[in-house]
Amino acid sequence: MRLVIFALDGLFDTGLTVLLDTFAMANELAASHGFATEPFDVRLVGVRRRIRTAHGLSTSVEPVSTISRADWVVVPAPGIREPERLIERMQDRDARDAMTYLRSWHADGIGVAAACIGTFLLAETGLLDNREATTTWSLAPFFRQRYPAVNLDDSRMVVASHRVVTAGSAMGHLDLALWLLRQASPELATLVARFMLIDRRSSQAEYIIPDYLAHADPLVARFERWARDNLSLGFSLQAAAAALSVGPRTLQRRTEAVLGKSPLAFFQDLRIERAQHLVSVGYDLEKIASEVGYADSATLRTLLRRRLGRGVRELRAEMR
Structure with missing residues (x-):
């Protein structure tokens, strides 16, 4: 060649x-x-x-x-x-x-x-x-x-x-x-x-730092701060837009233009990032699920494996 x-x-x-x-x-x-x-x-x-x-x-x-x-x-x-x-x-x-x-x-x-x-x-x-x-x-x-x-x-x-x-x-x-x-x-x-x-x-x-990307745009940066404050409550596009004083379609268009993904997808990224950190420092999985807005730990386990390709045991082992 x-x-x-x-x-x-x-x-x-x-x-x-x-x-x-x-x-x-x-x-x-x-x-x-x-x-x-x-x-x-x-x-x-x-x-x-x-x-x-x-x-x-x-x-x-x-x-x-x-x-x-x-x-x-x-x-x-x-x-x-x-x-x-x-x-x-x-x-x-x-x-x-x-x-x-x-x-x-x-x-x-x-x-x-x-x-x-x-x-x-x-x-x-x-x-x-x-x-x-x-x-x-x-x-x-x-x-x-x-x-x-x-x-x-x-x-x-x-x-x-x-x-x-x-x-x-x-x-x-x-x-x-x-x-x-x-x-x-x-x-x-x-x-x-x-x-x-x-x-x-x-x-x-899994290497992407969501808040670093969010700072590329003022509205998206504000959305990122709102999302982190509301991880345990779950996501609502209407609630996020109202808190930021913009229309839902405006928030949707801006996040897609800047991040290439919907507000919900970005919110999910923040959930995964937070959950991964809490897993690595040894938090109980039920408590982690509650902190990132999931009703039970089984859903969180499935999401972590699907998004990161590794389960809770592997994530904890990596940090030892």
Whole structure:
């Protein structure tokens, strides 16, 4: 598999090194396990001859004009987390040039992929329009507002859609690398994951911090505070809207636009977050159920397992 890692100035150091180290490990293990040749030809390219990472490390890259063939082009994340700075960065000449190359490569049948905040560069090209995609959960509200034509599901770790692949937050670079490994050799991907102690994660959902997302919008932030104060009482859209002095439809539309989910779904997220914390510190399950608005512990047990993939015993064991 011929892979191109498209490196721009100011990229997220860990994202770049995770990609390079994972594919290097794959080639090393392939050589010791009977593969005739190294399965991955990885090249680091850019629109400039040298790039400087977010931490100030400098490295040379091959000129992008030297790339005539590739199976996949991978875009690591820039080392920027603030929406305003990210918008400015995407207007820089090298970023605009990179977008032109990405569109051209995709038109030629080359797969394109991005992880974490690198998905914004991909979305800016228009290649994600009318496709399913994911991004870093922490900037999902901003992503939804800027790219309404993208079918965003920020709960997922990796989303593949017709030779366009996106991966989630920060260490999603690792999940993206493993996804690409599996396309070449599922057996080798499993071997690399075992050697590097990499867990296979299909979802970002349990890592999302609901109140962090809520602060992206003043009304949603107020709703989040109301919801936390009323977890034990259960959810009523009419009661929430009345407490916030807005109409139910306004609250519904705003949470869906910012969070990509209904007020009820967000309320459920807060319930799960609170219940998970109380389980971890040893509270009795009946008391926890009461505190988060459930009539009995059986319902809570079922919900925790369905949403987190683990039961009460496993959650408590993790915190020991």
